[in-house]
Amino acid sequence: MFSFDPYSPVIDADPFPAYKVLRDEHPCFWSPEAQMWILSRYADIVSAGQDWQTYSSAKGNLMTELPGRAGATLGTTDPPRHDRLRGLIQHAFMKRNLEALAEPIREIARATALPLAGLQRFDFIDHFSSKFTVRVLFAALGLPMGDEARVREKAVLMVQSDPVTRAKAPQHIAAYQWMQDYAATVIAERRQNPVNDLISHFSTAEIDGDRLDEREVLLTTTTLIMAGIESLGGFMSMFALNLADHADARAEVVADPSLLKEAIEESLRYNTSAQRFKRCLQKDVTLHGQTMKAGDFVCLAYGSGNRDERQFPDPDRYDIRRKPRGHLGFGGGVHACLGTAIARLAVNIAFDEFHKVVPAYRRVQEHLAWMPSSTFRSPIRLELERAA
Numbered sequence: 001m002f003s004f005d006p007y008s009p010v011i012d013a014d015p016f017p018a019y020k021v022l023r024d025e026h027p028c029f030w031s032p033e034a035q036m037w038i039l040s041r042y043a044d045i046v047s048a049g050q051d052w053q054t055y056s057s058a059k060g061n062l063m064t065e066l067p068g069r070a071g072a073t074l075g076t077t078d079p080p081r082h083d084r085l086r087g088l089i090q091h092a093f094m095k096r097n098l099e100a101l102a103e104p105i106r107e108i109a110r111a112t113a114l115p116l117a118g119l120q121r122f123d124f125i126d127h128f129s130s131k132f133t134v135r136v137l138f139a140a141l142g143l144p145m146g147d148e149a150r151v152r153e154k155a156v157l158m159v160q161s162d163p164v165t166r167a168k169a170p171q172h173i174a175a176y177q178w179m180q181d182y183a184a185t186v187i188a189e190r191r192q193n194p195v196n197d198l199i200s201h202f203s204t205a206e207i208d209g210d211r212l213d214e215r216e217v218l219l220t221t222t223t224l225i226m227a228g229i230e231s232l233g234g235f236m237s238m239f240a241l242n243l244a245d246h247a248d249a250r251a252e253v254v255a256d257p258s259l260l261k262e263a264i265e266e267s268l269r270y271n272t273s274a275q276r277f278k279r280c281l282q283k284d285v286t287l288h289g290q291t292m293k294a295g296d297f298v299c300l301a302y303g304s305g306n307r308d309e310r311q312f313p314d315p316d317r318y319d320i321r322r323k324p325r326g327h328l329g330f331g332g333g334v335h336a337c338l339g340t341a342i343a344r345l346a347v348n349i350a351f352d353e354f355h356k357v358v359p360a361y362r363r364v365q366e367h368l369a370w371m372p373s374s375t376f377r378s379p380i381r382l383e384l385e386r387a388a
Helices: 009-013 016-025 042-050 081-096 098-118 124-141 148-158 170-192 198-204 214-245 247-255 257-270 340-357
Strands: 028-031 036-039 121-123 276-281 285-287 290-292 297-301 361-363 383-386
Touching: 028 290, 036 042, 042 297, 081 198, 081 214, 098 124, 098 340, 121 124, 124 148, 124 198, 124 214, 124 340, 148 170, 148 214, 170 198, 170 214, 198 214, 214 247, 214 257, 214 340, 214 361, 247 257, 247 340, 257 340
Parallel strands: 036 297
Antiparallel strands: 028 036, 121 383, 276 297, 285 290, 361 383
16 A cells, blocks of 8 residues: 655655656555655645635744744735735845855855865765855855854754654754844844845835744744755755756756756756655645545645646656756745745855866765655765766
8 A cells, every 4th residue: 555754864865756656646645654644746835825715824834833834924924914024125135235145155165175185985965055046145145154054053953854753852842942032132233233144134024014023033044044944954955955966957057157047957857955845735636536624734846746747747757958947846836935036146156166176076975875864855964076
């Protein structure tokens, strides 16, 4: 009998065969392990993402939610509250002027890549992507330098879950509380001494007299730290994995860096780190012969939708010239990721500089260990070695 447990390390290791069975044979599947429905086809996921009145995010969007987030953050609210939050947060992003970050991001990428010049073998995550993402996040948000290692440690713990209990463990919740305390201290300082950073702009963003309250600023900052470190870092490690495993694609990108933009989009489709997010039904829905009841939780399996042959021909082939418009690598509907512009910019610049120092590389590990997270999928380590 077929089963699908999104908390299983076996699924994390390679979810795509199970996704295909789901799409072909069980497109609306009840998972007793997860206690929720799994939607796996592209069209169903897109439709659910657009229908927030039926598929609500107000009870949380992470597969295993952190306490106090549901109904209070951009990703865990529905319109009209979501629209208000998105407008104010977007206003802060616009004031920060992301284009002005391009040169600082390049300087960070160059400085992070340079020490790799003398290494024949290295862990891409430890030596490059984690350092780069944390430094970029600190620059954008205006976090005090010196706290990078501890902030990353807590952010990574926040997105994890216990695969046995299928819940947040005490260390995950403690990390979230630490992050809130840390963010609250920085926000209080910025209120006294505002500068040109995102935290300052969150505190002062105003539309028609409306501003984010203190809890909204705190949760927005905490969520951005978590997402900025894990989502961006996970995306970078998956992109590096894709290029390491596809030497021809890597050689093309190194020879012509203008192809990076298209390669990034294909990686977001082919092997996105954002695999699964949760919704809660507000009314009964019958789909593919199954009736999902109001109050049931539903998993939108973005990673499966991106491999749906009904939408993307030959979906298991990594093709950097594919131009996969409409992929779900950044989610979709009203909850499409707000940080897509800075993520695309940062990854493009990071790999441009990385390839100047390490133009040819291959994966060392045959089997990868994956982060224990039911929402995100990325390797814990990614050992690479230089190739001819």
